[in-house]
Amino acid sequence: MSSLPAAPVRLEPLADEGVLRGGDGRYEKFLGDLAGLYRDEAAYRAALAADAGAPVYWVETSTPEHGDGALTVGISVLEPGTIGDEFYMTRGHLHRLADRAELYYGLSGRGVMLLESLDGESRAVEIGPGTAVHVPGHWVHRSVNVGEERLATLFCYPADAGQDYEIIARAGGMRRLVVRDGDGWTTRPNPDHTGYRRD
Numbered sequence: 763m764s765s766l767p768a769a770p771v772r773l774e775p776l777a778d779e780g781v782l783r784g785g786d787g788r789y790e791k792f793l794g795d796l797a798g799l800y801r802d803e804a805a806y807r808a809a810l811a812a813d814a815g816a817p818v819y820w821v822e823t824s825t826p827e828h829g830d831g832a833l834t835v836g837i838s839v840l841e842p843g844t845i846g847d848e849f850y851m852t853r854g855h856l857h858r859l860a861d862r863a864e865l866y867y868g869l870s871g872r873g874v875m876l877l878e879s880l881d882g883e884s885r886a887v888e889i890g891p892g893t894a895v896h897v898p899g900h901w902v903h904r905s906v907n908v909g910e911e912r913l914a915t916l917f918c919y920p921a922d923a924g925q926d927y928e929i930i931a932r933a934g935g936m937r938r939l940v941v942r943d944g945d946g947w948t949t950r951p952n953p954d955h956t957g958y959r960r961d
């Protein structure tokens with residue numbers, strides 16, 4: 763008996779509720795999971811001491827099939843806030859299969875996608891309602907909430923892409939930091955960054 767094809771799925775990305783109705787997966791990241799992500803260690807420890815225990819960000823996904831050509835679709839929801847002068851952000855990763863691309867579509871809030879190539883390019887691209895960011899393969903990527911509201915994005919990538927987080931850890935963090943600048947944001951170099959190295 764063949765299990766092909768997978769059943770079609772109707773999804774409702776509910777940005778206000780931070781829910782992907784119809785999805786089949788979810789994970790959450792709390793402040794305590796994000797040790798080492800922010801440069802200002804004292805500010806991180808102070809935030810942790812005052813933390814009420816809500817997630818900083820969460821991801822809900824739909825992956826109805828696996829194998830060649832399968833897609834993962836999801837919603838990513840990132841609370842507003844700062845640690846020191848850095849905005850709340852996702853851990854960031856390179857796809858384990860590095861040539862896998864990803865599409866992000868802004869649902870609510872004001873964000874920046876920080877995109878870095880392994881050979882030294884860094885781009886910060888704004889994302890918000892009605893804007894999409896197409897991330898080709900081979901870019902390390904992270905979302906950053908530079909607004910006062912939750913940042914919600916819908917994303918889609920090949921289900922076999924995987925995530926390599928170590929590439930950022932080995933490099934001492936991403937090349938640039940996204941930081942508060944008055945009422946807005948800017949980027950500045952991360953002095954700890956030592957360059958990306960594949961294993």
Ligand SMILES: O=P(O)(O)OC[C@H]1O[C@](O)(CO)[C@@H](O)[C@@H]1O
Nearest residue numbers: 821838852853854855905917925
């Ligand atoms: O996997 P990370 O880097 O913690 O961040 C979660 C991010 O990953 C994705 O789920 C998929 O790449 C993003 O939509 C989301 O912002």
